[in-house]
Amino acid sequence: xxxxTAIIKPFTLDDVKSALEQxxxxxxxxxxxxxxxxxxxxxxxxRGAEYSVDFVPKIKIEVVIDDTAVEKVLEAVVEAARTGxxxxxxxxxxxxxxxxxxRTGERxxxxx
Amino acid sequence: MDTGDTAWVLTSAALVLLMTPGLxxxxxxxxxxxxxxxxxxxxxxxxxxxxxxxxxxxxSTAFGADLGGxxxxxxxxxxxxDGLLGADSLFGKIPxxxxxxxxxxxxxxxxxxxxxxxxxxxxxxxxxxxAGLWATIVYFPVAHWVFDFDGKDEAGNVIDPGxxxxxxxxxxxxxxxxxxxxxxxxxxxxxxxxxxxxxxxxKEPMKPHSLPLVVLGAGLLWFGWFGFNAGSALGxxxxxxxxxxxxxxxxxxxxxxxxxxxxxxxxxxxxxxAASGIIAxxxxxxxxxxxxxxxxAIAIGAITGVxxxxxxxxxxxxxxxxxxxxxxxxxxGGLSGTILIGLFASEAAPAKxxxxxxxxxxxxxxxxAVGAFAVLGYSFVLSLALxxxxxxxxxxxxxxxxxxxSIDESEHAERAYxxxxxxxxxxxxxxxxxxxxxxxxxxxxxS
Numbered sequence: 001x002x003x004x005t006a007i008i009k010p011f012t013l014d015d016v017k018s019a020l021e022q023x024x025x026x027x028x029x030x031x032x033x034x035x036x037x038x039x040x041x042x043x044x045x046x047r048g049a050e051y052s053v054d055f056v057p058k059i060k061i062e063v064v065i066d067d068t069a070v071e072k073v074l075e076a077v078v079e080a081a082r083t084g085x086x087x088x089x090x091x092x093x094x095x096x097x098x099x100x101x102x103r104t105g106e107r108x109x110x111x112x
Numbered sequence: 113m114d115t116g117d118t119a120w121v122l123t124s125a126a127l128v129l130l131m132t133p134g135l136x137x138x139x140x141x142x143x144x145x146x147x148x149x150x151x152x153x154x155x156x157x158x159x160x161x162x163x164x165x166x167x168x169x170x171x172s173t174a175f176g177a178d179l180g181g182x183x184x185x186x187x188x189x190x191x192x193x194d195g196l197l198g199a200d201s202l203f204g205k206i207p208x209x210x211x212x213x214x215x216x217x218x219x220x221x222x223x224x225x226x227x228x229x230x231x232x233x234x235x236x237x238x239x240x241x242x243a244g245l246w247a248t249i250v251y252f253p254v255a256h257w258v259f260d261f262d263g264k265d266e267a268g269n270v271i272d273p274g275x276x277x278x279x280x281x282x283x284x285x286x287x288x289x290x291x292x293x294x295x296x297x298x299x300x301x302x303x304x305x306x307x308x309x310x311x312x313x314x315k316e317p318m319k320p321h322s323l324p325l326v327v328l329g330a331g332l333l334w335f336g337w338f339g340f341n342a343g344s345a346l347g348x349x350x351x352x353x354x355x356x357x358x359x360x361x362x363x364x365x366x367x368x369x370x371x372x373x374x375x376x377x378x379x380x381x382x383x384x385x386a387a388s389g390i391i392a393x394x395x396x397x398x399x400x401x402x403x404x405x406x407x408x409a410i411a412i413g414a415i416t417g418v419x420x421x422x423x424x425x426x427x428x429x430x431x432x433x434x435x436x437x438x439x440x441x442x443x444x445g446g447l448s449g450t451i452l453i454g455l456f457a458s459e460a461a462p463a464k465x466x467x468x469x470x471x472x473x474x475x476x477x478x479x480x481a482v483g484a485f486a487v488l489g490y491s492f493v494l495s496l497a498l499x500x501x502x503x504x505x506x507x508x509x510x511x512x513x514x515x516x517x518s519i520d521e522s523e524h525a526e527r528a529y530x531x532x533x534x535x536x537x538x539x540x541x542x543x544x545x546x547x548x549x550x551x552x553x554x555x556x557x558x559s
Binding site: 044045046047048049051053 | 314315316317319374377378379382384385421422424425428
């Protein structure tokens, strides 16, 4: 199994979510996060003073999927989250040893 | 005694009292969520301390028999309002106690205004000490200079001399541009210097945590300000009507001026700018509302709105952390309103004096400038001295750790918004007095 983690622009969340639903991904965890990548932050002017905003608001999506679904999921997430402008985000994949469903005790792919 | 006048002054006193809780909202919304309560408590604390001092010796210091030169009233002539309670004790056509109540609110709000300069970092006890000292040594005498008019007999001879600005200099300050706003603004500048910058200022933005609270506060302040200005007519009469109208239009014009400045300089008209523009306009029209026509009021409001919007960035240039712009709004707005009287005063208004633009020459202009800078200098020097006195005796500022964590927690043991469901300190429901802190923490691992 794999954990797919995607950092995306907040307004693309709905598109990414429906793309994953269409692939049959049954669950996901979403969090509001802040950070920066190569583009760094940006500057803002407020009440006559300029500030640099280091951390930009982003959404982090985490889904655990079967090994066979990795390529399709990656493709779907990237396509839904891409605007072509800087700050579109990153997606990465990590291996997962096992998963347990708390209610039934099922393990592995059955628990997804 | 005139019952209509008395009713209006008593009503106005209540309106002006409401300004201080209004200020607590205005300032409270502007600070970060971790220091809202400390900010609000500084306003409430000013009410508590100054209200008591006013009745004890404050009124007497401001309005007692002049000790000489128009500088100070006799502090203990009316100690505890002694001798003012009888039905025959009148101030003009209203009972003296109604005037005492009305003026009490001015003393309170002036002290509370200062606290915006030292947001997020002042300890509560030392603030109360400063509030009492400052009211005694700065506000009460300055109120005597500005608000205590000579008492005259029927032939027009002075039988009870008052303050020097009101009677000798003859500067116009209808409701307190000098005594309230320049006074508080200069003190705010002094305290910002005494306490120093907040941790992270000016690199961190430190934006207002709740603009709706700021707008609520600005609304309450404007509402109360009708008592402040129109109430200063001390009667239900034409002067009250004119000052009331001027308090509307100058404020509207200042809001427009501030928003326009922001739109051009920063690209966006902000809610904070609208609220600040309201206050800047109210500050500027306070001394001027009896001396100008509504057209003059619009001019003073618009000029001051632009001026104050520009002035709030001075603190970045000079490096003093006047956190909520007491200097940019009250000092600059107070100076603007007080001095512009010298230009825009018109005989058509109740004060019946012409300024420079109405053919009156420079006469009123220099009087206004002298009055404004006299109060500025007196307040700044003594506020600096009192601030350092508090700092080097009991200490004024919270520790860096307390400031970064939350001054609400360290000074008041409360948070404004208890949203977290994960609690770190569960009690056992026993009174803490006998048990002490350790017993409260016992058993917190159970359940």
